[in-house]
Amino acid sequence: MAIDLDIHKQLDKFRLDIHLHTDEKKLCLFGPSGAGKTMTLNCIAGLETPDEGYIRVNDTVYFHSEERCNIPPAKRKIGYVFQNYALFPHMTVLQNIIFGLRRLPKKKQLERGEHFLEVIRLTAQKDRYPSQLSGGQQQRVALARSLILEPDVLLMDEPFSALDYSLKKELKEELLAILSNYSGQTVFVTHNLEEAYDICDSIAIYSEGHIIALDKKTKLFPEPPQVRVSIAPEYTHLAELLRLD
């Protein structure tokens, strides 16, 4: 289980140069707005194409510029939970969840759908439409819709950003419980350090299109970053960037 990336991409006024290898189950991409976190996820998913480099997940090469390899998004074993959840508004909760299983027999689709409805505790709401759900419920549907495909990597882009504080806390616990039964890797984007620490094993710190530090969370932050954050001596040069003073 490993993600191996070497991505170089020049946009109008922004350059992304990312080198990243991780075999951690849950990696967080953390950093300020505009640092290149979403662009990294989009390259892994195949929604953006790097100019140069490679993207490898486990033993599968998704992209390799020198070998002219670029696997289309639908053939990559990637789940993607977007900031705004991107549910299909004209489909019910159950229809949204089983959307990606269209090639399976109907009976199998429904069996798996019912199982995931239980996992996200929305069995009673299975015939509702997304507009009839709370933000937290929509987020859980988006998560189930991705996980039902058993992806090798689950990409989550600020999945809590639209939720209020108490709901975030509740969903964080729920997400951890759901992810504990998921055998693939998760790459989670946030600009909230507490969230990064609570959810992930390792944290990659982004700045202006680069990863400037990548380590286990407990090595980066010997104490959980709550009210006051204490950073390890070897990372004190990052304190200003992280606004820890």
Ligand SMILES: Nc1ncnc2c1ncn2[C@@H]1O[C@H](COP(=O)(O)OP(=O)(O)OP(=O)(O)O)[C@@H](O)[C@H]1O
């Ligand atoms: N299609 C595009 N063309 C040109 N520049 C782009 C394009 N998409 C993104 N960018 C630029 O790339 C940079 C990185 O954007 P990205 O969305 O990856 O940042 P981010 O770290 O995810 O920030 P946020 O937390 O705000 O989502 C930004 O400066 C953005 O303006």
